[in-house]
Amino acid sequence: MSDDQNPWQTIRLDIADKVATLTLNRPDRLNALTPALFGEATAAIDAALAAGVRALVLTGEGRAFCSGADLVLEGEDALPDDLGVLLDQHYNPFVRKIAGLDIPVVTAINGPAVGAGLGLALLGDITVAARSAYLLLAFVNIGLVPDAGATWLVAQAVGRARALEMALLGEKMGAEEARAAGLVTRVVEDGETLAQTQAIAARLANGPTIAIGMIRKQVAAALTQRLDETLATERANQSRAGLTADFKEAVAAFAEKRQPLFKGA
Template sequence: MADGLQIAREGDVAIFTLAREDRLNALTPSLLIALREAIEAALAEGARALVLTGAGRAFCSGADLQPDGTDALSPDLGETLAGSYNPLARTLADLPVPLVVAVNGPAVGAGMGFALAGDIVIAAHSAYFQLAFANIGLVPDAGATWMVAKCVGRARTMEMALLGDKISASDAQAMGLIARVVEDGYALEEARALAHRLAKGPTQALGMIRRQVIHALDHDLPASLALEAANQSRAGFTQDFSEAVQAFREKRPATFKGC
């Protein structure tokens, strides 16, 4: 276990927990690097679905503004983003397997950005989301500008980013930022159940689906049609598709191997 990060494995599901409870799971460069490396290791070891959550009463309070030692913030915050925040954001965007995020409490600043990187985001009823950057004289990062704007449009994004107000879990769901809201204490349980379900699915197809959706957000219909055709060619040659066809003929559930 890296400092501030807990890692658990449940079969084909890898679970990552931000664990700096005394700092409300505030982010440091070393924590972000450790998380990225742990995700890459889990994928190399065959994980077919991932879960990200926070320990204690918060998901993540954003960047730790008072770190020291090797985690001291660079005078040029752009260097900090380039060295640790952006590499993790790109890793999450490029994942070949589904990511389920359990937001157990406040997701603030960069914590909100990383929470929304999940393919399915589940929030506890009392959780909230906050683009708090303007409140401290900074701008959104960790991909939050792109993610929120794509989800809710210009008007709502401007309101959230310029005012820096809290958005309840229910409001976040209503505006399309997250998928589900559950009773307090059940976000991780639901996320784990979904991750296990996804881990039993056709992994290669699921990975292509998540990348197709991200691609569609920035491309026109002809480009999307072209990518769909290319990916369908790949999916059609997988063992999982062959298994699905055989299972259909035999009138039984398919058993996917992820290959």
């Protein structure tokens, strides 16, 4: 989708080769989050799904991935006295939407991911960070608590002690340290982040989409399930996966000694 076709003010959507790239597009504010941005991002994802995309890339324009909530808005977008209302109406629905997608999500962390922006960055099934990027749970520095799922996402990745250190001290964590801690998947050279992320997304988009969608939710569920519950989830998902055309194609390709051609069905 070219710039003159882009109907949004705070985001940009580009679709190519079954991959949708959703770019937070407020570079003058380091892509700080607003209610309008969440609304436009949600609409863009719906449009991408309607167009048949099979993978989603989330990134930021300019030198930041996302600096978190915009704290200096006025008018309808001004912060309410009760920030819980803001989370109820905008932040949490968007996080749930990303988590509930049936297509894979890959994040291109092109620069700082701060506060709620850190939460969005870690929503990716695979996370690719620029070498100069950093993560920052900045909430404590302004007297707030982590939101946008950051508490769960960080604690699940690094454990209680490290999560508390990050949340209580509010210090920057560089890309390499974040990779070593299990918060990001890959670190690449600056300027290569988006291209490498889109290459990963393209590979996923050409994979068995139904199985991939179930895998992302199955792993998330396993983090809070007992073994017996996970076994039941695996059983239910495997029954569905075994009935897909992609599985039949994989079996045929194996017998014919060729690469399978998955169609996402």
